[in-house]
Amino acid sequence: MEFAGGGRLEVRITASDVGKRVSVRYVTDSGAPGEKFTDAVGVLTSWEDGVLLITRRTGETVRIAGSSLVAGKTVPAAPARRRGPAATFPELARATARAWQPLESEPLGEWTLRAAGGFTRRANSALPLGDPGMPVAAALDRVREWYAARELPAYVQAATGGAGTQELLCAELERRDWRREVSAEVRIAALAPIGDTGADVDAVRLGRSFDEGWLGRYQRFGEPGPQVLKVLGSGPSVWFASVPGTGGIPAAIGRCVVDGRWAGFMAVEVDPAHRRRGLATAVMTALARRALDEGASAAWLQVEADNDGARALYDGMGFAVHHHYHHYRWTGA
Known part of the structure; x- marks a missing residue:
């Protein structure tokens, strides 16, 4: 964290930085003797009514009172991998989708609606890569209608933790009563x-x-x-x-x-x-x-975040986390 002149920490972010990656320090036990500080790094997804929401790489959302901030600044996107293959999020997301294809799909702008009789969330979720061609709220309504017509739960697959991932969309989903059910790591390695x-x-x-x-x-x-x-x-x-x-x-x-x-x-x-x-x-x-x-020449795989045995195996084989993806299910009325 940078220090301002005179050795003091300084808050250098505002609500206009929503959508940017930030690093903040804040008080966790405000007013208590020996105040405790902690840090958070992630995408600033909201700053409303004096409360900040920061989405970490893993998809976890941190809620912070603006009054507890003692320092904050925007920071560059997560550093690129220094070993193994280079890959953008859209390229990798499309490659993983081609490897697990549904029985039925339909475009919604640049989103894709996918269904396969309920077999796996990956094949039965909307894949939002780009602009749906309408406001997000209307697109999510269309997603719900499309899956309801097939008597399937409505899911959206969205990603966090990499350059070009979808932290703002994840925050929007949570605001609209979509709840994250499963999270997984997408890992890559040299083949x-x-x-x-x-x-x-x-x-x-x-x-x-x-x-x-x-x-x-x-x-x-x-x-x-x-x-x-x-x-x-x-x-x-x-x-x-x-x-x-x-x-x-x-x-x-x-x-x-x-x-x-x-x-x-x-x-x-x-x-x-x-x-x-x-x-x-x-x-x-x-x-x-x-x-x-x-x-x-390059390898990828997906492993659920709580599968410690598989993650240890893949660590040993040289796989490193590229980004995380999450399945959000509609839970509203």
């Missing part, structure tokens, strides 16, 4: 090191399709209807991996979609009885090698 882990891939089987055994290990649905098969099979160049297990159910599985320079990894699952044996690494290594053969 070549993943294909060069040294893992034993001899037992990993790769193919263009999956069978009932693969679905039995995936276990992200009840009875696999056509929407499940369609979504899993969608994407520019799709590969499935499995490691033989017992009873016709693989010990480990994975899915990879190759799309130009990108290789997206999904559905990496390991039988609990076979964990900590390197099977997840072997599956990803085998899929990475196939993606490298097709000309890909």
Whole structure:
């Protein structure tokens, strides 16, 4: 935090800085002996009635009384990654969407409405990349109507934590009774090191399709209807991996979609009885090698923020957080 002349902290932000990334220091125990200070860095999404809302990288919203500010300034966008592939938010958001396609989609300006019979929020949520061609309030009304006509809950997928992400939209959703249900990290890495882990891939089987055994290990649905098969099979160049297990159910599985320079990894699952044996690494290594053969050079994946085991695995493989995405569900009357 910068100091003003004379060694004093200074508040250098105003309500006109809404939409900018800021760093602030504020009092948390105002008036108490030995006042405590804390800092917040994120996008200033609101400053009304003397209260600031700052959205952190993770999507968490911090509410701060303006009277408690002791310092504040605008700061540059989050620093670019210094290793691995360069990627803009729109490029990566579109690549991840192409790897998990719905049964039905409809444009709403530059937004996309997606439905797949309720199978996963990703395939059953509005993807707002750009201008909806109407005021946001009207666009959200249209989103609600579109999903209601399909007897599906209305979801919007929005992102925080990167250059060009959607902190202001997230704040608008929360103001309009949309509630965040799930948050996930989008991580990226160079692909070549993943294909060069040294893992034993001899037992990993790769193919263009999956069978009932693969679905039995995936276990992200009840009875696999056509929407499940369609979504899993969608994407520019799709590969499935499995490691033989017992009873016709693989010990480990994975899915990879190759799309130009990108290789997206999904559905990496390991039988609990076979964990900590390197099977997840072997599956990803085998899929990475196939993606490298097709000309890909960069990798991405999505992992829920509370999945500590998977996050530790991906840390070790060189994946770093690019941004976070969140699914907001309409909860109003």
